[in-house]
Amino acid sequence: MVKILQKEHIVPNIHEFIVTAPDIARKARAGQFVIVIPDKYAERIPITIADWDNEQGTISILFLEIGAGTQSLAALNTGDEIFSFTGPLGRSFEIKKYGTVGLVGGCYGIGAIYPLAKALKECGNKVVCYSEARSRFLLYWNEKLESVADEVRYSTTDGSLGSKGHSHDLLKKDLELDEHYDKIFAVGCTYMMYKIAHTTKPYGINTIVSMNPVMIDGTGMCGACRLEVGGETKFACVDGPHFDGHKINWDVVLNRRKAYIEEEIISKERL
Amino acid sequence: MGKIIPNKNPMREQPPEERIKNFNEVPYGYSPEEAIAEAHRCLQCKKPLCVDGCPVEIDIPGFIGFIAEKKFKEGIVRLKEKNILPAICGRVCPQEEQCERECILGKKHEPVAIGRLERFLADWERENIEIEIPVLPKSTGKKVAVVGAGPAGITAAADLVRFGHTVEIFEALHEPGGVLVYGIPEFRLPKAIVFKEIDFLSKMGVRLHTDTVIGMIKSLDELLEEFDAIFLGTGAGLPWFMGIPGENLNRLYSANEYLTRANLMKAYLFPKYKTPIAKGKRVATVGGGNVAMDCARTALRLGAEESILIYRRAKEQMPARNEEIHHAEEEGVNFQLLTNPIAFHGENGWVKEAECIRMELGEPDDSGRRRPVPIDGSNFKIPVDIVIIAIGNSPNPLIPATTPDLEITRRETIVTDLQTGKTTKRGVFAGGDVATGAATVILAMGAGKTAAKGIHEYLISGEW
Numbered sequence: 001m002v003k004i005l006q007k008e009h010i011v012p013n014i015h016e017f018i019v020t021a022p023d024i025a026r027k028a029r030a031g032q033f034v035i036v037i038p039d040k041y042a043e044r045i046p047i048t049i050a051d052w053d054n055e056q057g058t059i060s061i062l063f064l065e066i067g068a069g070t071q072s073l074a075a076l077n078t079g080d081e082i083f084s085f086t087g088p089l090g091r092s093f094e095i096k097k098y099g100t101v102g103l104v105g106g107c108y109g110i111g112a113i114y115p116l117a118k119a120l121k122e123c124g125n126k127v128v129c130y131s132e133a134r135s136r137f138l139l140y141w142n143e144k145l146e147s148v149a150d151e152v153r154y155s156t157t158d159g160s161l162g163s164k165g166h167s168h169d170l171l172k173k174d175l176e177l178d179e180h181y182d183k184i185f186a187v188g189c190t191y192m193m194y195k196i197a198h199t200t201k202p203y204g205i206n207t208i209v210s211m212n213p214v215m216i217d218g219t220g221m222c223g224a225c226r227l228e229v230g231g232e233t234k235f236a237c238v239d240g241p242h243f244d245g246h247k248i249n250w251d252v253v254l255n256r257r258k259a260y261i262e263e264e265i266i267s268k269e270r271l
Numbered sequence: 272m273g274k275i276i277p278n279k280n281p282m283r284e285q286p287p288e289e290r291i292k293n294f295n296e297v298p299y300g301y302s303p304e305e306a307i308a309e310a311h312r313c314l315q316c317k318k319p320l321c322v323d324g325c326p327v328e329i330d331i332p333g334f335i336g337f338i339a340e341k342k343f344k345e346g347i348v349r350l351k352e353k354n355i356l357p358a359i360c361g362r363v364c365p366q367e368e369q370c371e372r373e374c375i376l377g378k379k380h381e382p383v384a385i386g387r388l389e390r391f392l393a394d395w396e397r398e399n400i401e402i403e404i405p406v407l408p409k410s411t412g413k414k415v416a417v418v419g420a421g422p423a424g425i426t427a428a429a430d431l432v433r434f435g436h437t438v439e440i441f442e443a444l445h446e447p448g449g450v451l452v453y454g455i456p457e458f459r460l461p462k463a464i465v466f467k468e469i470d471f472l473s474k475m476g477v478r479l480h481t482d483t484v485i486g487m488i489k490s491l492d493e494l495l496e497e498f499d500a501i502f503l504g505t506g507a508g509l510p511w512f513m514g515i516p517g518e519n520l521n522r523l524y525s526a527n528e529y530l531t532r533a534n535l536m537k538a539y540l541f542p543k544y545k546t547p548i549a550k551g552k553r554v555a556t557v558g559g560g561n562v563a564m565d566c567a568r569t570a571l572r573l574g575a576e577e578s579i580l581i582y583r584r585a586k587e588q589m590p591a592r593n594e595e596i597h598h599a600e601e602e603g604v605n606f607q608l609l610t611n612p613i614a615f616h617g618e619n620g621w622v623k624e625a626e627c628i629r630m631e632l633g634e635p636d637d638s639g640r641r642r643p644v645p646i647d648g649s650n651f652k653i654p655v656d657i658v659i660i661a662i663g664n665s666p667n668p669l670i671p672a673t674t675p676d677l678e679i680t681r682r683e684t685i686v687t688d689l690q691t692g693k694t695t696k697r698g699v700f701a702g703g704d705v706a707t708g709a710a711t712v713i714l715a716m717g718a719g720k721t722a723a724k725g726i727h728e729y730l731i732s733g734e735w
Binding site: 087224227228238252258266 | 453532
């Protein structure tokens with residue numbers, strides 16, 4: 001059983017768990033995920049691996065408390081055992097020397113781009129991170145990101161830190177100022193990733209987005225997470241979760257996200 | 272030997288109008304009196320053909336003879352010599368194509384109800400006595416990793432542990448059982464029965480690791496550092512879609528997703544269990560196998576007013592068991608035969624119509640069945656709220672993808688010697704759907720037994 005060693009409520013609604021999972025820590029790579037079931041009644045929830053420590057045999061996950069499942073997960077405490085915890089799943093990001101790389105993180109994605117920034121920097125890339133939130137108090141891991149990236153640029157919709165607006169506004173401005181990127185990675189909410197892909201397309205910059213559709217088993221068995229990439233159906237769990245943002249059919253992605261809105265409300269009403 | 276009774280003793284069932292409102296098991300099983308009466312129908316042939324029809328070679332007249340003498344305990348011991356999972360097989364094996372098809376009585380009358388008798392003994396044991404753990408031989412000191420806790424894996428594990436090897440099972444999901452748990456519905460195979468049979472394995476010393484995806488957390492080469500041999504029973508888990516327009520609309524499911532939500536995740540008990548499943552008035556299932564029947568019948572139990580089954584050939588060509596087709600018909604599933612969807616149409620992203628075309632049967636194809644041919648201009652639309660695609664699965668690619676020296680076929684199955692279970696990689700064996708493509712529970716169990724023998728020989732001789 002996987003045990004919670006440390007629980008931290010990082011910013012409102014975002015939690016970090018550090019858990020004992022030595023086998024997963026040994027294998028984890030940036031961009032992979034785990035499937036977590038908080039208790040026997042709960043759903044299987046896919047969560048990106050935010051960090052790992054092979055020596056301590058621990059991994060760190062960051063998640064947004066939003067639905068009934070993540071609410072049950074957030075209710076667990078340090079010392080508790082997690083009902084089910086499976087990973088690592090999915091493919092990792094492709095880590096190599098690209099040149100100058102922009103990493104965009106929002107929401108749980110700020111945590112998810114940290115191991116990516118670290119790995120890309122170790123490969124000799126110039127790494128610029130874009131961290132976004134609604135307000136300054138919702139940004140986190142600033143120092144951690146700054147410690148591994150060449151530069152971290154902030155954007156907040158209320159303008160309380162960095163540029164006022166969204167990360168895609170800031171990235172657009174930077175691109176218009178002739179800043180050059182060889183590769184962009186974006187991790188966070190679907191809409192943010194969609195906007196980033198939209199922003200980089202005219203510049204022809206290869207843009208990898210980390211998809212987070214509804215999943216059940218996470219091993220290719222159910223097809224719930226399917227999406228359309230370059231006209232073909234792909235399963236996010238085994239073919240991804242990372243895809244070329246310019247080839248994704250975003251209408252399909254955005255539509256499939258609302259498949260269980262009504263059930264989600266019923267579930268939450270019971271909590 | 273008394274007078275021949277031409278028909279099987281009937282098994283009492285939940286009436287259709289009742290059972291479509293619950294997920295409880297449909298047939299009740301024989302009482303001891305009914306079982307004894309049925310056992311007396313057996314002719315106790317000197318050369319029993321039924322045994323030849325059984326993929327795991329159960330001594331069928333032997334266990335039936337004990338039932339007839341009311342020696343149920345002796346009966347179950349005899350049965351379990353060959354079949355470790357009788358409560359499951361008695362329920363889901365296609366006996367009409369195996370043991371019962373060979374039964375001499377069946378030439379003129381109905382065959383002996385072998386499956387029902389098998390189920391009776393297993394249920395009697397579970398309900399009445401402490402299940403006996405067989406005496407295991409001295410340990411060989413060899414360790415075997417079994418990947419996948421489905422029918423092939425648990426059967427292989429049971430035989431391997433009885434050969435004296437140490438066995439550990441690695442299962443990707445949070446519950447063991449494979450398709451018995453995520454796929455076959457509660458009303459056909461109660462999960463408590465599956466867990467009890469698997470518990471028997473733990474009692475024999477088999478260690479089970481759930482939540483462990485081999486290929487991701489450990490490669491086969493890493494497993495071979497700890498284990499002397501590996502058995503791959505990872506099943507056929509990758510769902511096929513039809514490749515027609517509209518398949519990514521909301522409320523269009525693969526059978527695997529629909530059944531996994533309902534069974535493994537217990538979405539039929541939503542919102543107590545939090546995994547949701549779409550409920551709709553008109554549910555269409557595409558396919559003609561047992562899985563399609565399971566989906567169509569699950570939809571009824573989830574409140575569908577109309578459960579429509581769309582199948583491109585005729586009823587005679589359906590791969591589903593007659594018993595399943597019969598149960599589906601009794602429950603009011605609407606069969607649209609010689610019909611095939613060509614597109615799904617939606618409204619605001621939700622599936623609303625299945626556009627279908629009528630088919631006729633042409634020349635036989637590779638499978639020997641007459642090929643369905645579309646009738647031009649016969650297009651029509653079926654209004655639907657939910658669609659379930661149940662047209663089959665291919666093996667899961669995770670292990671082959673991370674094991675370059677494991678050869679796979681064009682159909683993505685693992686190249687396996689069916690006599691021994693050997694793959695192209697030393698020390699690695701395979702069996703069940705991952706080796707043969709999607710088939711039945713009992714064939715997977717048979718393959719698990721064959722591979723267990725192959726593994727045992729390899730471990731003792733050291734020769735590949």
